[in-house]
Amino acid sequence: MLTDDERLALENLPMQLAVLKDDQDIVREGDSPSRCCLILSGFTCTYKVTKEGKRQIMSIGIAGDIPDLQSLHLKVLDNSIGTLSTCRVGFITHDDLRNVCDRYPRITAAFWRETLIDAAIFREWMLNIGRREAYNRIAHLFCEMLVRLRAVGLAEDHACDLSITQGEFADAFGLTPVHVNRVLKQMRADGLIEITGTRLRIPDWDRLKEVGEFDPTYLHLEQQDLAA
Incomplete structure (x- = not known):
């Protein structure tokens, strides 16, 4: 559980709000983004596309998720993230996220935990689709x-x-x-x-x-x- 100060630090993060229509890319494979996306409402998906144009969705994002949190540490994204429905999202710059992580190590740990859970979901989806x-x-x-x-x-x-x-x-x-x-x-x-x-x-x-x-x-x- 986060402390009140830690929660306040997250709530005070500068955020650019946007409403995105369905079937719209938020980030694309090969991008080098400078910000992360917090889903406030709606559904997103993490996906990859074959050369023939066939899409494989690998996870579904819901309100509260930051599906591109890994972009904080990876210079180039190896997957795309798009909307499945109309979505309300908040964009937070990497600089602002790094600043709050530097000030609050427990927030860093919470973000790290979220990326580990994302990986666990990918593993379960692999089993689900493959077997x-x-x-x-x-x-x-x-x-x-x-x-x-x-x-x-x-x-x-x-x-x-x-x-x-x-x-x-x-x-x-x-x-x-x-x-x-x-x-x-x-x-x-x-x-x-x-x-x-x-x-x-x-x-x-x-x-x-x-x-x-x-x-x-x-x-x-x-x-x-x-x-x-």
Whole structure:
């Protein structure tokens, strides 16, 4: 837990606010940014693209995340970050972040912890995409998103808003949109999920966790955030 002084130092960081439309790049692979992006609302994704133009989404960012925090120490980014929905973001310069880290070592440790959790999520996604069947990998991601959104107060009663298209899910799962659509229909028929517009509701949380082989340890959240 941060002290009041540490929290105040973070709250007082100069920030340039912006509203970005969906499907808009925040930073691109090969960029050398001089600032980091704090997500205030909406969904982003970290991704890479093949020479043929096929996109692989490797993680999804939500409110409170700083998905390009590694740019503080890496001169050139090796991935891109884009919006999946309309996003409200705050840009903080590297100089301001370094200054607050120099003054408050515990904030530096907190940032370091966040990058380690990002790496843990990448590892889990690698397992999910490489070794689970489509039905199970989609169930796993729904579990992850619900737990993460609950931790920041954006989910309740096993329901949350998830403004992500089937095409974007396909890019995250290494599937075609047609395959994603087929699996979602089957999950609805099986009573695992209900989707109304962008609203996701999970009628049977324990069953969805079992299908997705979901163990939230890799998210390293407080125990109360993991409660069903």
